[in-house]
Amino acid sequence: MAAKGAHELFQGIVQGSRPHLSRAISHVENGARGAAELLSHAYKARKGALITGITGSPGVGKSTLVDGIVRELRKAGHTVGVLAVDPSSPFTGGAILGDRVRMGQGHALDEGVFFRSLATRGHLGGLSRHTGDVIALLDAFGFDHIVVETVGAGQSEVDIMRYAHTVVVALAPGLGDDMQAIKAGILEIGDIFCVNKADLPGAERTRRDIEMMLDMKEPAGWRPPVTQAIAVNGQGLPELVSEIFRHQSYLVASDTLKEKNRWSYKAVLEEYLRLLTVGKVLELASRDGGLDAALDDLMQGKAGPMEVALKLLQKYWA
Incomplete structure (x- = not known):
């Protein structure tokens, strides 16, 4: 091109x-x-679209939540771009789950909704390396609201807070999500918590446990609400979207939105700096056999990984 x-x-x-x-x-x-x-x-x-991230462990029903959130946003008159980040095929590098699989039937013919799957391609943190770039494209297109669903890889999905204005952490009873939240630091990234599958036993206990853990945190300007939903039938979704709007109004009123946007741009810039530096070193070292020699030194115990990496950097990065 x-x-x-x-x-x-x-x-x-x-x-x-x-x-x-x-x-x-x-x-x-x-x-x-x-x-x-x-x-x-x-x-x-870029036009300043509001960005909501949906994260949580596998099995909590994130995709169903996203489908319902999009439906409620459309009822409110918003156009919506959706990025569903999927695991990569180890053979093709492409997203294992395609757009049509993820797209709710009710949105298929809706011109106000755009769905796209992105492959992680080995990128950690629950997102694709190109998440920030695709958000920029959707924003330039003119969508009012952008929803990003993370890959659902468990306890490594904190990157979403770098790109989203509002992070919704999805939980479900019976999956040990309260303990996972503590281990993964999800309490630190969630602006809103939603206990999905609230018709299952233990839903109220899960809600109380999260409330209790939030009460133990140092008070801040925004106290994350804990909502409940049954996404498969739409129950609780109007209340969830109302909390999303409330949080985004808070960001504007507290002048925090600009800070969030700056953090997002910083994440994109850092990603490209890593790509340009590491990518260049790997390309040059692969071209003349330096990478193979470095791997030999490492495998034969002649040097440690930090020493080998520094030598490669000194040799190929000027």
């Missing part, structure tokens, strides 16, 4: 073309030629 192609693709995005948006996301995800210029246009054209 040459510079002219990137410009034309971006023009299609700002004119509301969904095929152009889909192609742009694919170009960015695959690192196609011209992707950097395309993203340069997108970041300059």
